[in-house]
Amino acid sequence: MDIVNKLSEMQDTELALVIDRFMRRIHFGLQKRAPDFDRKAVGPGGGIVLMTLADMGCTSMHALTDRVARDKSQMTRTIRSLETKGLVKRENSQADGRVSLVSLTAEGHVVVGELMETVAEVVNEILEPISADEKQTLKKLFDRIDC
Template identity: 35%
Template sequence: MPDAPRDDPAQLMELLSVSLGVYYGDFTAAAAAEQLTASQAKTLTVLRRGPIAMRALAETLSCDASNITGIINRLEKRGLVRRETSAADRRVTHLVITPEGERVTDTIRAQMRVTRAGLERLDAEQRRELSALLSEVFLARPDRATSCRSPIGG
């Protein structure tokens, strides 16, 4: 059976599936090396974007709020995140990554050797093209939240 054309959406979906499987395995192993679950590590990657309310974090990760509370409690106990009361609305708690959380996130990214090696095989122009394409496919969508159960981050 001949290969499907490279522009066939089904073929691209299969390639994305394989690619994300490799990425997820790399991410999960790197998180485990830092004694974190993949969900905890994904939470840190989201918090790197800036402080976020608990409810918004739950929506971003497509998680039940009770799951987020457990994840945050464990990260806070390790000193990787902290809770801050919103100055604008004292009923809202914002989550903030700590400097130690930033360090751990950097370490996880550095330990993702399979992913890094693959990206380093591309030249700068190819990486820019890949970035633009991934942004177009995934980030331009309003329903871009990831699952709490399959936290791909990094």
């Protein structure tokens, strides 16, 4: 392997580690604030599912399970818990009764709004040292990779 390939691999690893540290800082920031905003006690896993549902809209259990990379039984338990808390609703598809569709309730949208607000606060704190132009560049880069 030539030096250019080694440098390229090293840079890719360094970038991956920087992104991993960034993600962990977001996670830790959210965990620290959880008592203030997680009034429905959905936890990190439930929060991921709620925010993903906000992105996807009404969707099948199968598509949701694939998107968040969970197994079917784990997703069923999570949805059942969120349903009990009044944050999501499940119904059979009119096109195919074997398919369960999942969507946010009005209360689920409120919780997602609170979660998104807290995520924005945490990320803004982390990004505080960089300029507005650099933040705009970062946003454009994330948009290119469909984040």
